[in-house]
Amino acid sequence: MKKKMAIWLGVFFLLGGFTGNVYSAEKVLKMSTTTSTQSSGLLDVLLPEFAKDTGIQVKVIAKGTGAAIRDGEDGNVDVIFVHAKSREDKFVADGFGTKRYPVMHNDFVIIGPAADPAAIKGISDGAQAFKKIAAAEVPFISRGDDSGTHTKEQSLWEKSGIALTTHTQKIVDKGKEKEISYKMPANSKAWYMSIGQGMGKTITFAEEKQAYTMTDRGTYIKYKYGKTPAVDLEILSEGGDALANPYGIIPVNPAKYPQIQNDLAMQFVNWIISERGQKLIGGYRLEGKQLFFPDAM
């Protein structure tokens, strides 16, 4: 009996070693990206084509922009593909990334119940729409996860001119005290919910509560037209400049972490900003709707 067990264990280890070797022989690029590129379905189109062209597999880790940038700072991934331009510029300025390459843009939309209790339908200025939501005190769901969308939401609340509270948390980072903070409308406990989850989850949460939320257009279309039963929230505010949402890709600086596969990262960057990559992005349709507009052509 024991002998049999030992043989089986041996077989398992051999198999494990064998498959391990096969895996490491492949070229695998590690990329941290935002939940929106993943849940909109864009990567499902891009990555297989990229693999076909170059033989490189991309291992995608989808998180909020804050966490994706953190992955880059820690050298956990070779490249980051995110959407929070000011923070991307800081990432490069701090020496964590080599350069930011603009890839594409789409826009944010404010969605809510069709009955529109805050009466924001048709207002293209996002900040103005937020002001009305706050005035009407109708339920609003916030990502609250330090993502690119959350960054944008906070900037819109600032522009709206309503009273905000800043929550500050002291932590110790590398032996030094540091503060992290975020802003939200003041006295909003009755209507503002910060849930700290990804975009898709936030949309289903908003639907469940029949609340307003802000989302990138891609994820919304995916949940509106690519899912049965479809989400019953409607786009109520769209089109203003304040709602623009540019995406950038940044290779992580190999000078910081020697294990970074900069050659693979550059192959991916050059491919995605090439005519082929950009055409695939521009041509991606979901239910007949264009989700992303190429920026590098």
Next chain:
Amino acid sequence: MDLLFDSVRSALLLFMSFDAELVDIVMVSLKVSFSATLIASVLGIPGGFLVAYAVFPGKRMVLTVLNTLLALPTVVIGLLVYSFISRRGILGSFDLLYTQKAMVIGQVILIVPVIMTLTIAAISRIDKRYRLTALTLGATRYQMALVILKEARYGIFAAVIAAFGRVIAEVGISMMLGGNAKGFTRTMTTAMALEYDKGEFVLSVALGITLMTIAFVINMLFHLLQGRTGNDAL
């Protein structure tokens, strides 16, 4: 190592500032976990008692099923409850999803099997002679049950503590059914998961230290309580 030192210091900062948000999170955690443990105890202890004492066909099967339920993943419970209480589910009109009530429902399902199996184990360990002695002394069925429960109280107490530990440390159900809404359904564990997602590892570990501290204090209280009832019995 840096992470650990930073986290311990951050946890101290958290405690000292008596951060309103942290207090909120701790209160939600305690409220939900205590409610779930209480309800599950009310269901599970008599349930376990019945299964332990009743003689019925298929008893072994029931025990096997209960033991299997101990391995029920929180995600499965989350999905199951979700499908019933979401707006499109049959209980949708009660508006339960993403509330503390929803979390309690899920957690009760999670720990009723824990309390039942451990109660059964505690009662089965009681010497049969207690029962026979009680009967020969003319005890009614009800009195006999009380005698057995009294003898098994430490084991049953341990079952309740184990169940409480399971729910306060649980994250899957809280996340899926509570939705991690700040000030409403954010618990210590979902807050930790969020800080991890945000890349704020230090804060995440600091929250973990807070959770362990609170669990320790609660267990100390339980311990004192148990000690006192033990003395009363002398």
